[in-house]
Amino acid sequence: xxxxxxxxxxxxxxxxxxxxxxxxxxxxxxxxxxxxxxxxxxxxxxxxxxxxxxxxxxxxxxxxxxxxxxxxxxxxxxxxxxxxxxxxxxxxxxxxxxxxxxxxxxxxxxxxxxxxxxxxxxxxxxxxxxxxxxxxxxxxxxxxxxxxx
Amino acid sequence: xxxxxxxxxxxxxxxxxxxxxxxxxxxxxxxxxxxxxxxxxxxxxxxxxxxxxxxxxxxxxxxxxxxxxxxxxxxxxxxxxxxxxxxxxxxxxxxxxxxxxxxxxxxxxxxxxxxxxxxxxxxxxxxxxxxxxxxxxxxxxxxxxxxxxxxxxxx
Numbered sequence: 001x002x003x004x005x006x007x008x009x010x011x012x013x014x015x016x017x018x019x020x021x022x023x024x025x026x027x028x029x030x031x032x033x034x035x036x037x038x039x040x041x042x043x044x045x046x047x048x049x050x051x052x053x054x055x056x057x058x059x060x061x062x063x064x065x066x067x068x069x070x071x072x073x074x075x076x077x078x079x080x081x082x083x084x085x086x087x088x089x090x091x092x093x094x095x096x097x098x099x100x101x102x103x104x105x106x107x108x109x110x111x112x113x114x115x116x117x118x119x120x121x122x123x124x125x126x127x128x129x130x131x132x133x134x135x136x137x138x139x140x141x142x143x144x145x146x147x148x149x
Numbered sequence: 150x151x152x153x154x155x156x157x158x159x160x161x162x163x164x165x166x167x168x169x170x171x172x173x174x175x176x177x178x179x180x181x182x183x184x185x186x187x188x189x190x191x192x193x194x195x196x197x198x199x200x201x202x203x204x205x206x207x208x209x210x211x212x213x214x215x216x217x218x219x220x221x222x223x224x225x226x227x228x229x230x231x232x233x234x235x236x237x238x239x240x241x242x243x244x245x246x247x248x249x250x251x252x253x254x255x256x257x258x259x260x261x262x263x264x265x266x267x268x269x270x271x272x273x274x275x276x277x278x279x280x281x282x283x284x285x286x287x288x289x290x291x292x293x294x295x296x297x298x299x300x301x302x303x304x
Contacts, residue, residue, distance in 0.1 A: 001172070001175050021289065028176075028179040028180060029179055117283060117286060132283070133280065133283070136264060136279070136283070136292055140294065141294050142294060143172070143291065143292060143293045143294050144264070144291075144292045144294070145289060145290070145291045145292070146283060146286070146289060146290045146291075146292070147289045148286050148288060148289050
């Protein structure tokens with residue numbers, strides 16, 4: 001029933017918990033795990049200035065830095081998979097997190113998306129938005145498992 | 150890492166809830182966990198309050214609920230025969246409150262419930278229950294959106 005699991009991770013404590021949850025579930029079900037990290041470009045301040053004026057000498061190093069960080073925490077997750085005898089692969093993308101998570105889940109034909117949530121209040125969610133809420137309400141038929149902090 | 154020893158499946162007495170029970174039973178077998186099925190009865194239309202005779206809607210609603218319950222009974226009985234420990238509870242009232250109360254009382258490790266895409270109006274009128282549960286996050290939550298294929302169950 002569950003043979004492919006996608007774990008969306010950003011290296012946070014909550015995401016690390018969902019990585020462990022996914023590996024444990026994969027061990028029980030014999031599923032393979034895909035670790036996805038999305039570099040959210042909308043957070044870059046430079047995006048708000050015109051392309052011509054965009055200081056690429058600043059923007060590129062930030063993106064490189066975030067990519068290296070993503071590679072590091074995904075490598076950590078893959079090491080946990082190898083230790084547990086779980087098959088895994090990783091994907092790093094740039095773009096809007098909700099769009100990229102759903103796109104990758106559909107492309108890889110996963111049976112389950114696992115993500116972490118902090119259990120935030122109404123105000124915090126309204127102000128900051130939430131990737132988890134976004135994925136849940138997206139027009140996708142893939143089940144979503146939200147793990148607790 | 151929390152152990153998954155007690156799983157709660159939320160049923161709203163609709164036919165689609167059979168899918169959630171199917172996932173719950175399957176995960177219980179993998180984890181060797183105990184399964185709780187909470188049937189929440191919540192009448193969104195409050196027939197009496199309209200002060201209008203609506204026998205056809207009320208009757209149709211009751212009939213649909215009975216048919217859904219019969220479907221779920223088939224699955225639950227099948228899973229019980231397979232050795233899954235299942236406890237059924239029926240509650241009437243606000244779904245969010247009943248789910249959160251039961252998760253706390255029974256020390257649940259994973260809640261499984263149905264979810265689907267909602268338009269803004271539908272979300273405003275009916276859809277806040279799942280969001281509320283996700284905000285409170287008493288434990289990990291599994292939102293089932295997809296039929297995993299037609300499971301066959303004995304009668």
